[in-house]
Amino acid sequence: MRRIISILLLVIVALGISLSLAKIPFGTPKTKVGRYYINKGIKETGAANIVTSVVVNYRGFDTLGEVTVLFIAAIGLGAVLTASGREKMRKTEPASMVLYTGCRLLFPLIIIFGTYIFIHGHLTPGGGFQGGAIIASGFLLIYLGCRERRISRLASNLAESLGGLLFVVIGLFGLVSGGYFLSNFLPKGTANELFSAGIIPIIYIAIGFKVGSELTGIIDNLIEES
Amino acid sequence: MGFLNSYIYYIGAFGLILVGLYIILVKHNLIKVIIGLGILDTGVNLFLISVGYITKGTAPIFSRPGIDSERMVDPVPQALVLTAIVIGVAVLALALSLAIRLYQHYGTLNLRKIREQKW
Numbered sequence: 162m163r164r165i166i167s168i169l170l171l172v173i174v175a176l177g178i179s180l181s182l183a184k185i186p187f188g189t190p191k192t193k194v195g196r197y198y199i200n201k202g203i204k205e206t207g208a209a210n211i212v213t214s215v216v217v218n219y220r221g222f223d224t225l226g227e228v229t230v231l232f233i234a235a236i237g238l239g240a241v242l243t244a245s246g247r248e249k250m251r252k253t254e255p256a257s258m259v260l261y262t263g264c265r266l267l268f269p270l271i272i273i274f275g276t277y278i279f280i281h282g283h284l285t286p287g288g289g290f291q292g293g294a295i296i297a298s299g300f301l302l303i304y305l306g307c308r309e310r311r312i313s314r315l316a317s318n319l320a321e322s323l324g325g326l327l328f329v330v331i332g333l334f335g336l337v338s339g340g341y342f343l344s345n346f347l348p349k350g351t352a353n354e355l356f357s358a359g360i361i362p363i364i365y366i367a368i369g370f371k372v373g374s375e376l377t378g379i380i381d382n383l384i385e386e387s
Numbered sequence: 388m389g390f391l392n393s394y395i396y397y398i399g400a401f402g403l404i405l406v407g408l409y410i411i412l413v414k415h416n417l418i419k420v421i422i423g424l425g426i427l428d429t430g431v432n433l434f435l436i437s438v439g440y441i442t443k444g445t446a447p448i449f450s451r452p453g454i455d456s457e458r459m460v461d462p463v464p465q466a467l468v469l470t471a472i473v474i475g476v477a478v479l480a481l482a483l484s485l486a487i488r489l490y491q492h493y494g495t496l497n498l499r500k501i502r503e504q505k506w
Contacts, residue, residue, distance in 0.1 A: 167412035171405050178401055187393045188442035195439065195461035202462075203449055211447035211459070215466040227470040234477035238484045286446065290473045352449065372473060379480045386487055 207349030208283035208358040216288065217361045217368075221343040225328060228371060232325065235375040242382050256308055264306030271299030279369030283358045289365040293372025300377040304384050312381065317374045324371030331360050331367070396437035403430030417486045417496040424482065428475040432468045439464035 190196060198211055198219065206214040216224050256264075279292025303310055335344035343360075350357035403426055410423025439461030445454075447462040486496065493501050 164413055167409060170412065171409055174408065175401065175405055182394075182397055182401075185438075187397060187437070188440055188444075190441055190461065191438065192461055192463060195463045198462050199447055199456050199459050209449045211449075211462040212465045212469065215462050216469060220466065224470060227474060230474055231477050234474070234481045238477075238481045241481070241484045241488055285450070286448065288469070290469055294473060294476070376473075376476070379477065383480065383484065386484070 203352050206345060206358055206361065207352055208361050209353045210283050210285065210288075212286075213283045213288055213361060213365070214358070217283075217364050218343075218345060221332070221364070224368070225332070225343075228325065228328065228368060231372065231375055232321075235379055238379055239382050242386050254308075256306055260306050264302050268299050268303055271302065272296055275299065275369070275373065279365050280362065281355070282365040282369075283361045284353060284355070289368025290372055292365075292369040293374075294376060296369070296373035297376030297380060301380050304380060312377060314381075317378055317381070320370045320374040321378070324367045324369075324374070327367035328364055328371070331364060335360070396440070397434065400430050400434035400437055403427070403433060406430075415498050417489065417498060420498070421479065421482045421486060425475070425479055428471075428479075432471055432475070435464040435468050435471075 185191075198215055202211045202214045202219075203209065206218045208214040208218070275292045275295035275298075277292075278287035278295055279289045282288030282292070300312060303312075332343040335346050336342045338344070338346040343364075345359040345361070347359035347363075349359050352358070355362075407423045407425075407427030407430060410426065411420050414420055414423065441458060441460050444458050444460035447459040447465070449456075489501065490496055495501065
């Protein structure tokens with residue numbers, strides 16, 4: 162009975178969607194603001210990657226809100242999992258030497274790749290969110306491969322807090338010197354160079370640290386619970 | 388064929404959304420409901436990206452001088468989806484942690500058997 166009602170509901174939803182989408186053509190430019198960002202973005206922000214200039218510069222305040230959502234989700238996860246005392250760690254079999262050595266060999270390479278991704282966020286595809294996710298995947302490898310190793314909770318919390326603080330402090334500096342929150346007060350330089358685009362790379366480094374340590378904290382909490 | 392070519396991404400994205408909705412509505416296992424949530428999330432992201440696509444478009448990055456800016460795809464949906472993916476991962480992790488708590492409390496993941504759960 163419930164299955165039939167659900168399928169009926171889905172059919173109604175699908176009909177509504179297809180009726181409303183039939184008039185929206187695929188593959189044509191739709192928004193004017195996107196065209197504006199493409200035409201003016203490189204002059205106004207100095208970042209070669211227009212997506213980055215939208216995320217960090219034009220919609221920087223929005224990104225601050227999204228980082229906050231991520232932060233609250235990580236905090237909520239920690240609170241839910243640690244609410245009722247944590248029982249003893251189960252005994253795990255030690256990993257074989259091949260797995261252990263392979264993980265320890267791969268870990269620094271993954272960290273370097275993640276760092277490259279978030280430092281070059283204004284030049285190439287990538288940025289703080291992606292680089293942070295890559296760094297967290299490196300820590301996940303360590304957690305799965307070298308089972309008895311744990312990251313320091315203090316260092317992770319420090320990286321997370323400093324990342325968030327750097328973002329807000331740079332925004333406040335912009336408020337003081339440029340007149341509005343997160344204004345780009347540093348020199349923009351020439352596009353397509355590493356030291357260009359003013360505050361964009363600095364904010365992306367802060368986001369990279371924050372996202373990386375938050376996702377690592379989530380992995381840490383979930384693995385200790387399992 | 389022309390219809391399929393011009394709408395294939397919309398069809399795929401909404402296929403994923405409908406599959407996710409169906410799983411959420413019908414399945415009783417909490418883990419399966421969370422998997423459905425993940426599929427729904429992917430569908431929404433794919434839909435946003437395909438709305439911003441331009442036929443034969445390129446990435447909105449001025450990686451070399453003299454690149455044709457007319458064919459660049461819309462950067463706004465890409466910027467939104469970029470953050471939405473990371474937040475989706477965090478929300479999924481939060482849902483899984485709540486599932487762990489529920490399992491420890493009730494001893495089951497079946498939504499029918501959990502008390503105070505009406506449907």
